[in-house]
Amino acid sequence: xxxxTILQHCLTGISLGGAYALIAxxxxxxxxILRLINFTHGDIFMMAGYFMIFSLASFxxxxxxxxxxxxxxxxxxSIERIAxxxxxxxxxxxxxxxxxxxxxxxxxxxxxxFTAIPKGYPEIPFLxxxxxxxxxxxxxxxxxxxxxxxxxxxxxxxxxxxxxxxIAMRAVSKDFETAKLMGININGIIxxxxxxxxxxxxxxxxxxxxxxxxxxxxxxxxxGLKCFVAAVFxxxxxxxxxxxxxxxxxxxxxxxVAVGYSTFSDAFTFLLxxxxxxxRPTGLFGEKxxxxx
Amino acid sequence: xxxxxxxxxxxxxxxxxVVAVDDLNIEIPTGSIIALxxxxxxxxxxxxxxxxxxxxxxxxxxxxxxxxxGENSPRTKMKRIYNxxxxxxxxxxxxxxxxxxxxxxxxxxxxxxxxxxxxxxxxNVLIAKHCHIKAGMLSAVFRxxxxxxxxxxxxxxxxxxxxxxxxxxxxKASSLPYGKQRRLEIARALATHPKLLLLDEPAAxxxxxxTEELALxxxxxxxxxxxxxxxxxxxxxxxxxxxxSIYVLDYGKTIAVGDPKEIQKNPAVIRAYLGVEE
Amino acid sequence: xxxxxxxxLTIASAAVLIGILYWLSMHQLKQGMLVxxxxxxxxxxxxxxxxxxxxxxxxxxxxxxAGFMSIGAYTTAILLIxxxxxxxxxxxxxxxxxxxxxxxxxxxxxxxxxxxxxFIALLIGALLAALVAALVGIAVLRLKSDYLAIATLGMSEIxxxxxxxxxMDTITNGSYGxxxxxxxxGMFGGLIPPMATPFVxxxxxxxxxxxxIKSSYGRAFKAIREDEIAAEAMGINLFKHKxxxxxxxxxxxxxxxxxxxxxxxxIEAKTFSISLTYDILLIVVIGGIGSVxxxxxxxxxxxxxxxxxxxxxxxxxxxxxxxxxxxxxGFRMIIFxxxxxxxxxxYRRGLMGSNEFNWDRLLGRxxxxxxxxxSSQGGDR
Numbered sequence: 001x002x003x004x005t006i007l008q009h010c011l012t013g014i015s016l017g018g019a020y021a022l023i024a025x026x027x028x029x030x031x032x033i034l035r036l037i038n039f040t041h042g043d044i045f046m047m048a049g050y051f052m053i054f055s056l057a058s059f060x061x062x063x064x065x066x067x068x069x070x071x072x073x074x075x076x077x078s079i080e081r082i083a084x085x086x087x088x089x090x091x092x093x094x095x096x097x098x099x100x101x102x103x104x105x106x107x108x109x110x111x112x113x114f115t116a117i118p119k120g121y122p123e124i125p126f127l128x129x130x131x132x133x134x135x136x137x138x139x140x141x142x143x144x145x146x147x148x149x150x151x152x153x154x155x156x157x158x159x160x161x162x163x164x165x166x167i168a169m170r171a172v173s174k175d176f177e178t179a180k181l182m183g184i185n186i187n188g189i190i191x192x193x194x195x196x197x198x199x200x201x202x203x204x205x206x207x208x209x210x211x212x213x214x215x216x217x218x219x220x221x222x223x224g225l226k227c228f229v230a231a232v233f234x235x236x237x238x239x240x241x242x243x244x245x246x247x248x249x250x251x252x253x254x255x256x257v258a259v260g261y262s263t264f265s266d267a268f269t270f271l272l273x274x275x276x277x278x279x280r281p282t283g284l285f286g287e288k289x290x291x292x293x
Numbered sequence: 294x295x296x297x298x299x300x301x302x303x304x305x306x307x308x309x310x311v312v313a314v315d316d317l318n319i320e321i322p323t324g325s326i327i328a329l330x331x332x333x334x335x336x337x338x339x340x341x342x343x344x345x346x347x348x349x350x351x352x353x354x355x356x357x358x359x360x361x362x363g364e365n366s367p368r369t370k371m372k373r374i375y376n377x378x379x380x381x382x383x384x385x386x387x388x389x390x391x392x393x394x395x396x397x398x399x400x401x402x403x404x405x406x407x408x409x410x411x412x413x414x415x416x417n418v419l420i421a422k423h424c425h426i427k428a429g430m431l432s433a434v435f436r437x438x439x440x441x442x443x444x445x446x447x448x449x450x451x452x453x454x455x456x457x458x459x460x461x462x463x464x465k466a467s468s469l470p471y472g473k474q475r476r477l478e479i480a481r482a483l484a485t486h487p488k489l490l491l492l493d494e495p496a497a498x499x500x501x502x503x504t505e506e507l508a509l510x511x512x513x514x515x516x517x518x519x520x521x522x523x524x525x526x527x528x529x530x531x532x533x534x535x536x537x538s539i540y541v542l543d544y545g546k547t548i549a550v551g552d553p554k555e556i557q558k559n560p561a562v563i564r565a566y567l568g569v570e571e
Numbered sequence: 572x573x574x575x576x577x578x579x580l581t582i583a584s585a586a587v588l589i590g591i592l593y594w595l596s597m598h599q600l601k602q603g604m605l606v607x608x609x610x611x612x613x614x615x616x617x618x619x620x621x622x623x624x625x626x627x628x629x630x631x632x633x634x635x636x637a638g639f640m641s642i643g644a645y646t647t648a649i650l651l652i653x654x655x656x657x658x659x660x661x662x663x664x665x666x667x668x669x670x671x672x673x674x675x676x677x678x679x680x681x682x683x684x685x686x687x688x689x690f691i692a693l694l695i696g697a698l699l700a701a702l703v704a705a706l707v708g709i710a711v712l713r714l715k716s717d718y719l720a721i722a723t724l725g726m727s728e729i730x731x732x733x734x735x736x737x738x739m740d741t742i743t744n745g746s747y748g749x750x751x752x753x754x755x756x757g758m759f760g761g762l763i764p765p766m767a768t769p770f771v772x773x774x775x776x777x778x779x780x781x782x783x784i785k786s787s788y789g790r791a792f793k794a795i796r797e798d799e800i801a802a803e804a805m806g807i808n809l810f811k812h813k814x815x816x817x818x819x820x821x822x823x824x825x826x827x828x829x830x831x832x833x834x835x836x837x838i839e840a841k842t843f844s845i846s847l848t849y850d851i852l853l854i855v856v857i858g859g860i861g862s863v864x865x866x867x868x869x870x871x872x873x874x875x876x877x878x879x880x881x882x883x884x885x886x887x888x889x890x891x892x893x894x895x896x897x898x899x900x901g902f903r904m905i906i907f908x909x910x911x912x913x914x915x916x917x918y919r920r921g922l923m924g925s926n927e928f929n930w931d932r933l934l935g936r937x938x939x940x941x942x943x944x945x946s947s948q949g950g951d952r
Contacts, residue, residue, distance in 0.1 A: 037717050086916055092716055093632050097856055098915045104849055105908035112901035221845065225728075228721060267732040270725030277714055277722055345804065395806035403804075409797035411925070420794045423787045424806025430815055433786040434779060442787065485806050 004136065009258045010251065011138050015211065017250025018145035022152065022204035023227040024234070024242035026197030032173035032237035033193050035092070039099035040079055042224015043106040044198055048072040048205035049121065049215040050114055056122045069202040076198025077191055085187070110217035118214035145207045146247075152200065153243050160239065165192055173237060222266060226253070229273040235286030244284065297356075298323040298489055298521045299344070299399075304353035305377035306336070306343050313339040315545040316379040317353070321489070326515065326522040328532045331542035332565055337525045338404055340542070341491055345401050346391040352377055354387070358398055358488060362389050378546070396424050400487035402478045404494050404525075408466040414477055415462035419449040421484035449484060455517065456480040456510075472503055476510070483518060490514075492524040496531050508534050533557065541565065577931070596764045608878050609871070610755075610769050614830045616870035617773045619854040620780055620863050621823035627860040627925070628784055629816040630796030632716045634848050635707075636824045638727030639700040641843035643825025644832040645734055646696030648749045649742065651689060651833075654678050656751040660744060667741040689756040693772070693829040700825030701818045703730075708817045712810060724845060735840035748839025755833050769830050776823050781863055783819065792816050853911050861925030869922055877907065 023045055030038040051071050055064035083102045087095040129140045160166035171179040172189050180186050208223070209215060230249045234241025249269055256265040276283065299321040306314040314336040321327045329337050343350050346363065351371055354364035364387040367375040395401075409417050422445040428438030436442070453459040456476050461469060469477060475495060482490060495511070496504045508531050515522055526532045532539060533553040541549040541556060543565040549556055556562055595606055622636050654674045657666045677688055711722045733739060735746045743749070755768040763771055783789050791812050794802040803809050832838050850873075858869025914921055926932075 031717075035717070037721060083912065083916065090919070093626070093630075093860075094915065094919065096632065096717065096720060097852065098912070100849060100852060101856075101908060101911040101915050104853070105905070105912060108901065108904035108908045112905050115901075225721070225724065229725075232718075232721075263732050263736045267729045270729050273725050274710060274722055277718055278710055281714070281718070347800075390808070391800075391803045392806050392808045395804060401804055403801070407798050407801035407804075409794055409801065411797060412793060416790060416793070419787075420790045420802075420807075421805045423791045423794075426787050428787075430783070430786075430788050430819075433788055434782045436782070436786075445787065481805065 005258075008136055008138075009254050011136065011142060013251035013254035014247060015138075015142040015145040015250070016208075016254055017247030018149035019204040019208040019246075020223070020227050020230055020250045021149050021243040021246025022200040022207075023223065024230040024246040025153070025156070025239055026201050027228045028231040028234070028236055028239060028242040029169075029193050029197050031231065033169065033176075033190060034084065034088075034095075036084065036095055036099065037228060038197075039096070039224070040083075040102045040106060041197065041201060042220035042222075042227070043103050043110075044072060044076055044079070044220070045201045045205045045208075045224065046110065046215065046217065046220030047075060047106060048202040049209045049219060050110060050119070052206060052209070053119055053122060053215065056124070061124045065206065068206065069199055072202035072205070073195050073198045076194045076201070080190060080194045085190075107217045107221075114217065116217055118216045120214050121209045121212060124210060139211070141207060141210045148203070148207070149243065149246075152203065153239065156196065156200075156239060159196075165189070169193060226266075226269045229269050229276075232273060232283055233276055235283030238283065238285045241283055241285040296323050297321065298358060299523065300356040301340075301344065302354045302356070303379040303381050303383075304340070304343060304355065305351050305379060306339050306348060307351040307371065307374075307376060310374065310376070312376050312545050314343065314542075315377055315547075317540075317542075317547060319540055321521060321523055322537075323488075323521050324515075324519075325537040326511070326524070326535050328536040328539045329523070329525045329542060330527070330529075330532055330539060331548075334544075335542040336545040337542055338493055341401060341493055341525065345399060345491065346389045346394040349388060351375065352379065352381070352383065354383055354385075357394070360397075361385070361387050362394055362397065363387055392424065395485055395487075398486070398488035399491065400482035400485045400489070401491035402475075402482050402493055402495060404497065406474050406478055408474060408478060408481070410465070410467040412466060413463050414458055414466055414469065415449060415453065417466050417477060417481050418452055418484045419445060421481045422449060424485055452480050452484055455514075456483075471498060475499075475507075479510075479514070483514065487520065489521045489523060492522065492526075494525055494527060496526060496528040499528070501530070504528050504531050507531065511535060592767050592770060596766045599766055604879075606766055608875055610766070610834055611878070612871040612874040613769055613773045614827050614834060615851065615854060615874055616867045617776055617827040617830070618824050618851050619858065619866035619870045620777050621820045621827065622851050623855050623858075623860065623863060623866045624780055624784070624792075624823075625816050625820035626855065627862070628789065628796060629792040629813065630716075631712070631813060631816065632720045633723040633817070633820075634720050634845070634852070635723030635727045635821075636851050637843045637845065637847040638723075638730040639704065639821040639824040640828030640831065640847065641727075641730055641734055641840070642700040642703060643693070643696035643828030644838050644843065645743055645749070646699055646825075647689075647692045647829030648752045648832045648838055650674075650692035650695065651753055652749065652751050653753065660749060660751050661741070663747060664740040664745070666744075670742065686756065689753070689833070690772075693826055696829045697822045697826040700828075701822040704818045704821035705814065708814045712813045712817060724848070727843075727845065727848060731840050731843055734843075746840065748837060748841075749832075750837030752832050752836050752838070754836060755830075769834070772826075772830065776826060777863065777867065780819070780823065784863065788812070788815065853907070856911065857914050857921050859921030859923035859925060862921070862923040862927055864928035865921060865923035865926075868928075872922075873907075877903065 023041065026041050027038060030036055030041070048068055051068040052064060055067040059067065079102055083098045084095060087098055130137055131140060131143065160169060168179070168184045168189050169192065171182070171184060172186060176186075226249055227246065230245030231242040232245070233248065234243070234245035249272070252268065253265045256262070256268055297320050299319070301317050301319050304314060304317040305312065317340055319327070319329075329340065331337055339348070342348050343363070344355055350363060350365045351367055352365060352375070355362050364383050364385050366383045366386070409420065412420070426433070426438075426441065426445075428441055432438050433442075450459065450462070453462055456479070458473060458477055458480060461473065466474065466477060479490075479492070479495065492511070496507050499507060511522060511524075512535055514520060524536075536553055538550070538552055539556045540547060541559070541562050548561045548565060549559045551559065599606055618636055618640060622633075625631050625633050649670060652660055652674075654671070657671060657674070660666075677685065707726055711719055711726070714722055734743050737745050739745060755765040757763060757765045758768055758771060784792070791802070791807050794805065794807060795809060795812060799809060828843075835842070854869045854873050855866055857873060858865030858867070
């Protein structure tokens with residue numbers, strides 16, 4: 001394979017990685033605060049794809065994007081209120097089963113409303129404009145994705161480290177009970193977490209689906225799982241880690257497909273997960289916790 | 294001359310930068326009742342956890358019933374940050390899991406009761422008999438070990454009768470009143486056929502009368518089951534009443550060892566508990 | 572309590588069920604759909620019970636049932652497809668010579684071996700899955716519950732990728748799937764008709780699992796579920812027992828997978844996607860985590876509902892000329908999902924909670940109803 005092709009694939013990989021990174025952040029944030037693997041995150045991402053399809057049908061693209069992001073965020077918060085909040089004091093298995101059942105519901109709802117036949121994702125003209133640099137060509141969205149990802153992450157890190165809300169978020173993820181006793185509005189913080197996570201998933205969804213041609217009700221399952229692996233890889237609860245994990249998986253996956261092992265590209269991600277959990281369960285940047293007897 | 298059932302040598306446990314247990318050297322003769330006391334956070338439960346195999350010691354060794362059940366020396370990261378007072382190098386490394394140590398004859402109760410909440414009182418005790426089962430899984434499934442199973446059940450029933458919980462045997466463990474839950478935990482530990490029983494604050498939350506009853510109870514079971522007892526306790530009456538010898542810990546270090554009379558008069562102990570007089 | 576009465580009731584109901592089965596096998600042609608549904612239900616009952624053993628009784632949140640089912644299904648299918656159909660099935664790349672040779676060997680072996688062979692095939696599939704579980708277990712069983720869930724999910728997907736990969740074409744026929752799988756064989760030379768075979772097999776398996784649960788090892792599993800640290804302190808080797816539960820659960824999941832292959836007559840990797848595991852989880856949750864009888868009842872309820880009664884929701888319904896809105900394809904799955912959520916959020920213990928079916932309880936309920944009725948009818952007569 002020529003150098004150009006490799007670079008071309010790297011570019012695609014980085015772009016895919018950017019979308020994955022945005023979604024992975026959602027997983028890592030929710031896990032950090034609720035110790036819950038948000039199985040529905042991938043399906044929220046999928047629904048965002050459908051929201052975009054329908055908004056673009058009726059509105060110009062700037063408004064459509066806003067609508068999609070708002071509705072996706074609302075969806076995320078509603079799920080938290082309806083399916084997770086009532087189970088906050090239940091054993092961990094219950095809340096995970098709840099997450100799985102919401103995921104199930106979303107997929108079935110999408111199948112019912114939109115049928116399982118892939119729906120074409122509309123083109124946003126300026127995003128699909130092709131740039132040519134030397135021998136490399138890429139659509140605008142491919143270049144935009146990683147840049148936008150980095151910008152959003154920087155904003156997020158500023159939020160988490162410098163604002164009161166951010167400090168509250170970190171307090172809650174370190175020690176739920178004490179944070180409550182200190183007067184932090186737990187429900188508010190949890191909602192903020194889901195707002196951020198869903199918002200980023202919405203953005204990621206727009207960037208991701210613009211390069212694919214279609215959406216199906218099951219488009220969210222595999223990317224969702226992969227992004228969770230990315231979050232684990234980087235250290236669950238750690239935002240920059242999730243981002244690095246997202247890029248890592250995006251690039252490797254693209255390269256694997258390029259060399260012809262596409263069936264294994266998915267399996268690779270899960271193999272990575274199992275290896276990570278065995279060798280370094282806290283991920284690249286995670287912290288160890290000791291359970292007191 | 295009685296034998297030493299449990300012995301720790303320079304036992305040190307360090308978490309990150311904190312030395313929770315520093316150079317602990319205890320000897321527990323067979324048939325005695327030894328107490329470990331000290332202010333909160335002194336490292337008593339940590340000592341229990343290391344002795345029972347929950348943690349690997351940062352340094353030191355543990356002997357039980359004639360064999361070394363735990364031994365370690367600072368390695369890799371711990372080597373750099375090791376801060377314990379004793380620097381004796383222990384050449385061997387012996388690792389044991391809590392279940393193996395229990396099967397060797399050391400049982401324990403927990404500071405915060407850890408019963409099998411949703412299971413019945415009877416099941417709680419019966420499960421503790423599983424560790425000595427001889428039959429394999431298939432044997433047990435097809436009931437080839439019928440005699441063994443019946444024996445386990447009879448023993449569990451007898452144990453419940455001895456501790457006075459037989460009438461509650463079909464009740465859920467979590468439905469028992471607090472005092473009876475503590476007794477159930479002890480009964481459960483007894484079901485594993487221990488030689489040494491470690492009790493972690495058995496009188497916690499009890500009033501003086503209950504504590505007195507507990508003292509009698511401990512002495513009774515010690516006689517009936519031929520036990521050696523090692524306990525952590527804050528209720529001084531209980532400790533002074535039944536202990537043969539007391540170790541006092543403060544900030545991980547051993548500040549006094551002796552019989553109840555000596556300890557009560559020991560100025561270092563008084564200072565640790567009450568602070569220095571102005 | 573009332574042991575004699577209960578035993579008689581149980582034997583009586585078993586006799587009734589066997590009678591119904593017998594009647595059905597006589598009228599198989601006319602009752603085709605009913606037979607098909609209860610066969611599918613009983614197979615799912617076995618998977619649900621195996622999943623309950625692991626998740627409900629041992630407290631290990633594993634989402635890998637579909638993966639083990641696929642091992643059982645593929646192994647059974649590969650071993651059972653008749654020699655004469657091999658070229659038709661493996662039409663793209665041909666079948667592996669070793670497989671063909673083995674099949675020819677079996678086809679030429681004595682009759683008793685041939686009639687036993689389907690069951691041997693089921694067993695081989697189950698043993699293979701047990702082996703995989705043993706190996707995977709060493710790696711994943713020490714993970715915390717959340718991570719275990721995702722790790723087993725991932726394992727399931729890896730197995731699926733392997734089964735459908737082009738590299739395995741000559742063995743599993745890659746992404747083309749396997750068909751021409753023979754249906755259920757009869758047992759004991761026709762004494763038990765083919766249609767009833769899955770019931771006999773599943774009944775034996777569930778009996779094994781129940782015996783295990785009621786044994787000392789089953790109690791150890793429950794201890795691990797309740798409090799691992801306390802269980803370990805009581806001398807229970809955590810890894811050994813978790814591995815045991817994992818391996819046994821996978822064994823039976825694979826056996827059910829093999830039965831499923833015989834039931835469906837053709838399988839492909841897509842059959843064993845994560846959705847299948849979710850379906851089984853649904854059955855387990857509705858039936859009650861920690862109840863074997865709950866899982867069995869729920870399997871029948873859910874499978875029957877899905878196939879039969881709720882097809883009602885999937886077709887346009889007109890009442891007196893007015894078309895009821897919402898009723899079209901896919902609506903029943905939404906009803907299902909909402910049902911699942913209601914159970915998870917409201918009726919958390921499912922149908923039976925963690926209790927097994929108990930004649931005393933059932934009859935006690937009726938006695939209470941009669942008592943209530945009597946008192947509402949006023950005083951003593």
